[in-house]
Amino acid sequence: MLLPHIIDVYVFLILCCFPLFVVNQYYELLKVKYYFYIGSVIFLLTAALIADTIGQSRLKTYFASFKWKDFIKTFSTIDTALLVFLLIAGISTIRSDYVYESFWGNEGRFSGLFLLSLYGAAYFCVTRLGNFKRWYLDAFLAANLLVCIFGITDYFQLDLLHFKVGMVENEKFMFTSTIGNINTYTALVGMVTAVSAVLFAAEGRWKKKCLYFVSLIISIFALVMGISDNAYLSLAALFGFLPLYLFQNKKGVKAYLLIITSFFSVIQCIDWINTGLGTSVPEIDSAFQIISQSDGLLFLLLLLWILCAFVYGPDFVNAYKKHMSASMQTHIFSGNEYKPTGCRGLQRTWMALLVLCILGVGCALVDVNFQGNAERYGALGSYLLFNDDWGTHRGYIWRNAMECFNQFPLRKKIIGFGPDTFGIVLLNKTKGNIYGQTFDNAHNEYLHYLVTVGFAGLIAYLAFLISFAVRVIRRANKNQYVTAAFFAVLCYSAQAFVNLNLPIATPIMWMLLMLGELGIRENKDYNLCRPV
Template identity: 45%
Template sequence: MKELNDEIHNVEEKSTFIHILLSAYMVLIGAGLPLVVRNKYFDILVDKYYYYCFLTITLSVLLLGYFIVHIKEKTYVKVFQRLTKTDYFLFAFLIIAGLSTVTSDYVFESFWGNEGRLTGFFLMLWYVVSFFLISKLSRFNKWYIDIIIISGIIVSIFGITDYFKLDIFGFKAPMVDSQKDIFTSTIGNINTYTAYVGMIAAITTVLFSSVQQKKKLIFYYLGMVITFFALIMGTSDNAYLSLGALFAFLPLYLFNNNVGIKRYIAILATFFTVIQIIGLLNRYFGEYVLSIDSFFQLLIGLKGGVGITIGLWLIVVFWHIIEKYKNIGTIDFGKVPQRLWALFLLLCFLIIVYIIFDCNFKGNAGRYGSMASFFVFNDDWGTHRGYIWRNAIECYWHLSPWKKLVGYGPETFGILILQKTANNPYQELFDSAHNEYLHLLTTVGIAGLICYLGFIVNVIKRGINIGRKNAYVMAALYGILCYSIQAIVNLNLPIVTPIFWLLAGISASYYKDK
């Protein structure tokens, strides 16, 4: 193993061209893709799609040419021979997507994804290619993550100005009034925007909780605060899934010592401070800001919210004073606090399952007051997501055994469900399940979904096992986790999803060297 690592490092040291090329690619995707806009919101999906495909294809062609020229250096082959479970799951996913495409009743549409949101087999192929090139050929660098953060902060600030109805670049001026509030920043739809900002919030929060250097601590803290504001001011319900995942799973990383626990409490105090500030802005400047009608409104109106915020800050301050006065350093608590938190999460999960059962099967929704709207699943749930999901599942069960296995064809969801939802009460056309996993189930089948989930699980699992002591790896993994959780109510788009694949490749490039 050491011999192979040495060979890989020797190849990389000689190949300055590869390092420069991959670094440029990661900057252009990680920082450039979220910011690039050509015609405001009118062609934003297509523009970012072409931008991503052009850069990825260019990278692939240049690297292929380089390998052909240096074909005698067999060590390049050995780099790609070193495959992991993550790689096998991804290969299997691509093969199944290919089978789904060629056996689909709509081969052209499956390949290009032109009847949906452009995530056909063609784009899936380049996602997989980019992951392998980054994970196998690049060397992990902290500044890749910092570049992604800086771009995310710029996008978030622009989104915050939209919350104040400023429209500083005139993106919304040509739009009809009914759509102005659901598009923001350089991302577009608020659901897509909060999916992206959720990843940035996770990355900055993990780094704030982990780094020791003062300048970096301040930078990541400011990034965390800005993205907290941006997430809530994005006025999209899927944002609370990203934040919920972050706050729920962060203790599994932090609760092994006193510093981690103190930082976690500081993060909670910061979040509740942001909530209180937004509440004040809405109260006194209501006509100048967008309305928030989501789970966050419950937090803003929470009785005792100010007391909770002050209490959390007092804990942090007194804890810090005591540690400094008594000269207490880092105290290792072992795995006990983390295991206790895991049990707490399991208990919370069981309680939620019971509430869902109680609301939907026992008819006791009235017990839960205003919270019942989050637990009662009907056609109106989640801005008609309940209706889409129900019809999607019914359509899937009527597919042939082969199509249940490999799906109807990538990005053919709209074609599959069109007839069943014609003349629907909402007068809408549905080209996406608004649930990435249900969308994959119907389009690439149960086999494709299992492989995709296996890929995500193994990226996170292997990254945690090997990169636990590297805060930047953990930050990337939490970004992946938050994206994957919010994907339950969101869709896969080439506006944001390339950042997910980029983070997966960057994290894998670290544990490749280990």
């Protein structure tokens, strides 16, 4: 059958080639990536149609016994939510005052109806015609570690790719690796970190476990050296929700301890690098400083490494005595499957702590923004206080976006102004602003959808993401590959609160979500995917 191999090629193009593909440095990066994605989806659709025509036609066989009842039963909640989202985006485009701009997204970041339709077409092709392969995520990590390494070398101002030659000096720090803007870069690297962490924690084979650990360390270095605060939203989502998966057994608790220890070790190493190299590297003026300049960081690190030695020491000693790699696998993780062994109490405790933390942050936001007590929170006060200057003028964009949305007639509040027409909506209102900038994106994916495809579109999109999460939790908790894809989507979705929807990192998120859904559909017995 040719169709699964065509899916293999498409997955490889998006997960491995797409992030590294660049023409003419950063000058037309968005267009280059956009056209590459269009070409990849056109290849997928065309090749799939040709393969189905010349081979054993699955389409003919399918439609020969087509029944509406059976057809509808094949649709999951996530499929329905996606179709509703695309339908609303289509209606929003047709009813928009700017149909052409809504369709192509040419007045924004090319995320119009056309690109959304490509996401949808690729989703149904991959989830219906593909076979989930373990090498998908391994290849994703291997290729994107190059993205991370280029980002790290850019941090040291080596510019190995010579992309920054001729660039204005004060803008060089804003662009990195083969991704471009540091916010988009950290969105992608956050997904690499999530996949690395889950696969490291769940892997049973020792050699492969070491490779995932190396990938995790490199990606954390790259994420922090991306000098974007957006990265910490990804890390908060990963570290906050990962225990709900890992704390199913003692092995998972140990893995989480090592992951957290590795993160703080990277932070300390970067602080030493910055102190030693001084102006040779960019100053990280972000949440990094709050962590790295804490008086107790070294003490915390010492304590964490002692705990790691205490919990992992016996495993290594026993494995060494037996002189067998299989013994190491037995002591650290059993086989290739991550098995729950009755640590539900610890999971519930963590869930309670997580809820308390979220409520605490909510109370702090109210205290700072409505009670005026920003000074009470020290350095964190600047992150909690929402004003026009918050988040590099994001506060200004969000305030004006909501004011414009409130002035919409009811129909536009429901279906929006048209996909990716945010810049048109805000053009007159923000003209001549004190920042001297033009705002064509909300820098908040959810607010962006609210303005462009309305309440209905936003709810459908959220239903799409949430239904995927529910399916993973219910059906794939033993499949580390599906779980890794889910955590990548989760980290992207967390950054999306302050980030842009661009055809640079967003296609990667859609691809990983497709693979997660494919893994769920293909493994109804909830076992691991078939070995390649």
